[in-house]
Amino acid sequence: MNKLQKSLIALLAVCLLFFGFVVVRIGVAKPASAVKVAAIPAGEMDPAVWGKYYPLQYASYQKTAEGAPSPTGYGGSVLVQKSQMQPEMLTLFKGMPFSKDYAEDRGHIHAMEDLRETKRIGPASKGACITCKTPYVEQAYKEHGWDYANKPLTEMMDKAKFSVACSTCHDPATMNLRVINPAFIEAQAARGIDVTKASREDMRSFVCAQCHSEYYFEPGTTKVVFPWDKGLKPAEMYAYYSETPRGFVQDWQHPDSQAAMLKAQHPDYELFSTGNHGTAGVSCADCHMPYTRKxxxxxxxxxxxSPLKTLDDSCTPCHNQGTAWLQERVKTIQDQTFELQHMAGQNIVKAHQAIQAAAAQPGADQAGLAKARELVRKAQFYWDLLAAENSMGFHNPSQALNTLGQANELAHQAIEAANTAAGIKMF
Incomplete structure (x- = not known):
């Protein structure tokens, strides 16, 4: 055996010993991702206490305090008025609080602060407004049932010390995912879904859906209700509202058209759950709370x-087209959605104005005006389902464009109905 052969054998032996040691270590050691469950007292709402046991998760949660524009120019976490990009909103929400203050949403850590500061609340505001802002809602419901929703908002805010945080979505004893919004639990039960028996993957969307969904307040009680009895699609929710559920007629009456209007509230889950990602089994957390390492x-x-800020962790586990391509696709979808949304909103403004002008005409046909008001109500609700939603159409591009297309057409029909009611002939 020559010197070279002896050297190669020695090198091989060293490699075998090294890699053998690595294999043994991998086989017997606990995975680096294992997290020991801490015994956090029931009812503990302070995220800083949870952060002592889960420092990586807490440090990332604290980043929700950051304010930054969206990479595509839509949404973001900077406290700016939406009417800066869509001035038509000032007319569309005329006569109700959203015309006074309709700012972009900031991170979860700001939820209670932004509620206290918004111009949309006043002395008559009810406790229902804390439902999606704080984990205190769990305690409020245990102590008062749905009566908490009709208590003065100031009283409830004084007791709600913390914004959306760990205990909103996690059982403190087990860290299992959970939902605490009674309105979501009731809405799912009405659909035949027991959230306590949901899979972990379903819960990775349910914890978000308990707040990022459309709702209304039951007249008299201010109880929070999700309009899902007929389904989650725009036509199904509008059909539900058309039956005056629980005596609910309107969120407000528009002062120009006198139409009974509906105000959509961030229907992110409804749009997402019927889109490509939702129907393919992707959860909200997969994209917005991706797995990462430190x-x-x-x-x-x-x-x-926004997943656009975490593209490598959020998107590339499934998509291999590259981050530049992914961001371009999102930007294209959002540009197209915004263009149609902006157009539809402007036409709905014209519809309100046309109805107002028609109603001022002596002898205007009242049945025709009623038809026009119903058309503008539906048009604006369809428009608002996208305007109030946070993805600018990305959660479900085809449904977004279809819904906005219908909103645009309904606005034109409302204008035509108003002109007909006033005896104005259109050529």
């Missing part, structure tokens, strides 16, 4: 933000 430990990011 110092070899795998954990779920609690920086709930």
């Amino acid at each position: 110092d070899g430990q795998k954990y779920t990011s609690h920086w709930v933000t």
Whole structure:
């Protein structure tokens, strides 16, 4: 055996010993991603206490305090009025609080602060407004049932010390995902879904859906209700509202058209659940709270933000086209959605004005005016389902464009009906 052969054998032996040691270590060691469950007292709402045991998750949660524009120019977490990009909103929401203050949503950590500061609340505001802003809603419901919703908002805000945080979505004893919004639990039960028996993957969307969904307040009680009895699509929710559920007629009456209007509230889950990602089994958390690593430990990011800020972690596990291509696709979808949304909103403004002008004409046909008001009500609700939603159409591009297309057409029909009611002939 020559010297070279002896050297190769020695090198091989060293390699075998090294890689053998690595294999043994991998086989017997706990995975770096393992997180020990801490015994956090029931009812603990302070995220800083949870952060002592889950520092990586807490540090990422604290990033929700950051304010930054969206990479595509839509949404973002900067406290700016939406009417800056869509001035038609000032007319569309005329006569109700959203015309005074309709700012972009900031991160979860700001939820209670923004509620206290918004110009949309006043002395008559009810406790129902805390439902999606704080984990205190769990305690409020245990103590008062749905009566908490009709208590003065100031009283409830004084007791709600913390914004959306760990205990909103996690059982403190087990860390299992949970939902605490009684309105969501009741809405799902009405659809035959027991949230306590939901799979972990379903819960990774349910914890978001308990707040990022459309709702209304039951007249008299201010109880929060989700309009899902007929389904989650725009036509199904509008059909539900058309039956005057629980005596609910309107959110407000528009002062120009006198139409009984509906105000949509961030229907992110409804749009997402019927889109490509939702129907393919992708959860909200997969994209908005992706798995990430630090110092070899795998954990779920609690920086709930646009996936465009975390493209490598959020998107590339499934998509291999590259981050530049992914961002361009999102931007294209959002540009197209915004263009149609902006157009539809402007035409709905014209519809309100046409109805107002028609109603001022002596002898205007009242049945025709009623038809026009119903058309503008439906047009604006369809428009608002996208305007109030946070993805600018990306959660379900085909449905977004279809819904906005219908809103645009309904606005034109409302204008035509108003002119007909006033005896104005259109050529």
